[in-house]
Amino acid sequence: MHFDTSDSPALSRRRKAAMIVQMMISGGSNLSLSQLPESLQEVLTDELGAIKLVDRDTVAGVAAEFTAQLESIGLCAPGTRDGAIAALSDHLSPDLAARLRAQTAKVRNGDHWHVIADLPTARLVDIMTRESIEICAVALSKLQVGKAAEILTQTPGERARRITYAMALTSEISPDTVHRIGASLAKEYGQPAKIAFEKPPVQRLGAILNSTVTDTREDVLASLGEADPAFANDVRKAIFTFKDIAPRVKPTDIPNCIRAVDAEVLTRAIAAGLAGEQAMVDSAEFILGSLSQRMAGQLREDAEEMGTIKKSEAEAAMSAITTAIREMAESGVITLIDPDEEEEDKDE
Structure with a gap:
């Protein structure tokens, strides 16, 4: 029998691989082809x-x-995440190894859509608002009906309408394309989101405004209230200033809170508070009312003798007290009263 290969086209890598497999099988080799993805x-x-x-x-x-x-x-590594986890299992911490195995188990036969389906609602909404309309249509089609409806409800109206219209055009998409979309989305969104800041924006801005002078703080909050009322309201709740002492601190916590504050600074803050607006007066009286009669009387007398306090000195003195209170609250020594819970109690 004669074979003429001079005019035959060059063999593809797939054809060569198939020939090698056939040669090895013919030679009696036992190949673990089942470890390959089913598509391969x-x-x-x-x-x-x-x-x-x-x-x-x-x-x-x-x-x-x-x-x-x-x-x-020169070197042969696992080449897959499963293989890498298996190779490093004796060198990784048990908790991390278990978590990595759990993540890998979600990807069955190369199908990454299980990872997408298990994402929290907020993460899926991110996909709907950040990816192209066509990608969103495919992703929404792969979700269970109930979850897809929930995600669509939380997607902005016009974009939601465009996504649903695009779903009508997904019938001709090939399985391979759907597979690659799933793999890409899982890689992008399947891992914990990387964040640049440990605390949310409300807490970060609240901490900054806590340390600013009153005029600046009120100007910022007023401007913020016009641009984003909901965010401004949350920031106000995160801020703790001198006038918040009366409504948010328990009377029994006051002695511990002011223990580390210098006596002259405390007196100056009380003097400024008693001479300020009603909310300031309330907090100053609240502090005095939470102390022993002898100590409160002495503080009131010393405060009256100070006379008028400069605005900058008053701000600094009040800040010293509120800082001491915030530090004790953050360390868990005391618990501040939640203004929302206080309002609910009043309504009841």
Whole structure:
């Protein structure tokens, strides 16, 4: 039988791989092809099925090329996340190894859509607002009906309408394209979101405004209230200033809170508070009322003798007290009263 390969096209890498597999099977090798993704197993099967007769020179050339590639390899790593986890299992912390295995278990036969389906609602809404309309349509189609409806409800109206319209155009998308979209989304959104700040914006801005002078703080809050009332309201709740002492601190916590404050600074703050607006007066009286009669009387007398306090000195003295209170609250020594809970109690 004569084989003429001079005019035949160059063999593809897939065809060469199929030939190597056939040679190894014929030689009695036991190959673990089941470890390959099913899509690759299917391609290999199709390629092997297309091979009939191959001349000796071609077989020898493919074998020589394969051998040369093997000999040129200097290092062989797992190549997959599962393999890497298995190789490092004895060197990783048990908790991390278990978490990585759990993440990997979500990807079955290369299908990453399980990872997407398990994402929290907020993360899925991120996908709907950040990705292209076509990608969103595919992603929404892969979710369970109930969850898809919930995500669509939380997606801005016009964008939601465009996504639902695009779903009508997904019928012709190939399975391979859907697979690649799932893999890409899982890689982008399947990992914990990387954040630049430990605390949310409300707490960060609240901490900054806590340390600013009253005029600046009120100007910022007024401007913020015009631009974003809800955010401004949350920031106000995160701020703790001298006038918040009366409504948010328990009387029994006051002695501990002012213990570390210098006596002259405390007196100056009380003097400024008693001479200020009603909320300031209330907090100053609240502090005095939470102390022993002797100590409160002495403080009131010393405060009256101070006379008028400069605005900058008053701000600094009040800030010293509120800082001491905030530090004790943050360390868990005391618990501030939540203004929302206080309003609910009054309503009841």
